[in-house]
Amino acid sequence: MDQIVSLCRRRGFVFPSSEIYGGLGSTYDYGHYGVLLKNNIKARWFEAMILERDDIVALDSAVILHPRVWEASGHVEGFTDPLVDCRTCKLRFRADKLEDSQCGRKPSKHPGGTPECDLTEPRQFNLMFETTVGPVKEAGAKAYLRPETAQGIFINFKNVSQLARRRPPFGIAQIGKSFRNEITPGNFLFRVREFEQMEMEFFVPPADAERWYRYWIDERLGWYLRYGLRRSRLRVREHGPEERSHYSQGTSDIEYLYPIGWSELEGVANRGDFDLTRHSEFSTTKLEYVGPDGERYVPYVIEPAVSLERIIVALLVDAYDEEVVGERERTVLRFHPQVAPVTAAILPLIAKDDSMVAKARSLHEELRRRQSVEYDDNGAIGRRYRRQDEIGTPWAFTIDEQTLADDTVTVRDRDSLAQERLPIGGVRAWLDDALEREWRTPKGD
Numbered sequence: 463m464d465q466i467v468s469l470c471r472r473r474g475f476v477f478p479s480s481e482i483y484g485g486l487g488s489t490y491d492y493g494h495y496g497v498l499l500k501n502n503i504k505a506r507w508f509e510a511m512i513l514e515r516d517d518i519v520a521l522d523s524a525v526i527l528h529p530r531v532w533e534a535s536g537h538v539e540g541f542t543d544p545l546v547d548c549r550t551c552k553l554r555f556r557a558d559k560l561e562d563s564q565c566g567r568k569p570s571k572h573p574g575g576t577p578e579c580d581l582t583e584p585r586q587f588n589l590m591f592e593t594t595v596g597p598v599k600e601a602g603a604k605a606y607l608r609p610e611t612a613q614g615i616f617i618n619f620k621n622v623s624q625l626a627r628r629r630p631p632f633g634i635a636q637i638g639k640s641f642r643n644e645i646t647p648g649n650f651l652f653r654v655r656e657f658e659q660m661e662m663e664f665f666v667p668p669a670d671a672e673r674w675y676r677y678w679i680d681e682r683l684g685w686y687l688r689y690g691l692r693r694s695r696l697r698v699r700e701h702g703p704e705e706r707s708h709y710s711q712g713t714s715d716i717e718y719l720y721p722i723g724w725s726e727l728e729g730v731a732n733r734g735d736f737d738l739t740r741h742s743e744f745s746t747t748k749l750e751y752v753g754p755d756g757e758r759y760v761p762y763v764i765e766p767a768v769s770l771e772r773i774i775v776a777l778l779v780d781a782y783d784e785e786v787v788g789e790r791e792r793t794v795l796r797f798h799p800q801v802a803p804v805t806a807a808i809l810p811l812i813a814k815d816d817s818m819v820a821k822a823r824s825l826h827e828e829l830r831r832r833q834s835v836e837y838d839d840n841g842a843i844g845r846r847y848r849r850q851d852e853i854g855t856p857w858a859f860t861i862d863e864q865t866l867a868d869d870t871v872t873v874r875d876r877d878s879l880a881q882e883r884l885p886i887g888g889v890r891a892w893l894d895d896a897l898e899r900e901w902r903t904p905k906g907d
């Protein structure tokens with residue numbers, strides 16, 4: 463994890479936030495490549511969830527909702543973690559995660575593991591961030607920053623099912639920020655207080671819920687494999703009844719083998735009719751499906767939910783590689799080409815050669831309209847390749863003396879390091895084809 467954190471910082475993917483003020487623990491800002499990576503992940507999710515299907519529509523709901531939403535959902539009452547304080551080191555811990563935490567005085571021990579540790583009794587701590595709507599704090603209405611995007615979807619069930627003329631099975635998907643006042647954030651982006659969720663609520667006839675639950679576990683697992691995560695680092699873990707949330711009829715975690723061990727990447731839950739029933743009660747608006755021949759029922763909901771942050775950490779861990787090539791070490795991020803922040807680099811071999819620069823610039827102009835490409839003429843060619851390897855650029859096109867003679871360029875493959883020549887006029891089509899090819903990580907299964 464340390465190597466990944468340091469690479470992310472060095473190459474401008476992710477910075478600790480508020481750094482010039484000393485930082486705000488476990489809060490991060492995304493730099494240029496981090497933003498490009500995030501955009502690609504969101505685009506691949508949006509394709510798989512919406513563009514490639516006929517049964518799911520998009521939504522973008524507000525962050526601050528009516529406070530009653532969170533009463534109906536059970537968050538005001540039950541969205542809590544048990545918290546203990548240590549009177550000795552003054553740190554706070556999640557009572558159910560003491561085994562994953564370090565004692566403030568002796569980091570090799572867990573809290574409570576030394577004679578000096580003096581832990582309080584656990585008390586329940588609500589993870590929702592509170593805020594006030596209105597100009598006067600005292601008179602304003604208490605509200606919350608959403609801790610999940612799902613509730614914004616449930617409260618729009620009626621709008622969407624009527625206006626989009628949908629009948630179950632159909633889904634509503636959204637991407638947006640969620641906020642949780644986590645007691646013990648950490649492990650880089652894995653557990654943060656502000657994160658971007660990608661959630662989809664799939665409404666189905668109750669009798670079909672189990673089948674759709676299994677279907678969505680397989681679909682989501684398939685998505686991770688499609689974008690190159692290694693099979694051996696992914697597993698599905700079904701929750702036992704005692705572990706499930708209050709709303710759940712069945713939950714499975716798609717887990718990834720992070721450096722901290724197997725941990726939840728994405729959750730897939732069968733939420734039953736809990737949410738629509740509760741919002742019907744609390745809002746007095748009936749949220750149900752009424753068929754053309756009078757048939758009516760409250761649909762069950764299957765929900766795949768994940769954060770971009772957990773996907774980013776999994777992709778980085780899976781992609782990170784070091785190898786020695788020609789007695790020199792290189793660090794490379796072996797990203798799937800469709801998630802890599804930069805698809806191709808355009809490199810004139812000699813930055814001072816005007817003709818090479820002109821050809822390289824014109825290729826860059828042609829490609830940048832369709833792809834994320836980067837022009838770079840700064841430094842020795844070997845160093846430029848290394849830079850692109852470190853940000854995970856799958857291909858580099860180099861313009862050299864021969865280009866000036868016969869209008870061909872070399873393309874270098876990030877993973878195999880193979881080089882081939884192709885006509886400069888064919889680069890665009892070559893890149894389109896290469897992006898569509900099936901990709902498997904050279905790191906094996």
Ligand code: ATP
Pocket residue numbers: 642644651652653654655657659726727728729767768769771772
């Ligand atoms: P955990 O048990 O790890 O706290 P959770 O079961 O509370 O997670 P859910 O409420 O199911 O998580 O949230 C759905 C998804 O949102 C998770 O699978 C994860 O990808 C993501 N997520 C939840 N909390 C965080 C967080 N603090 N930081 C980053 N991502 C998060």
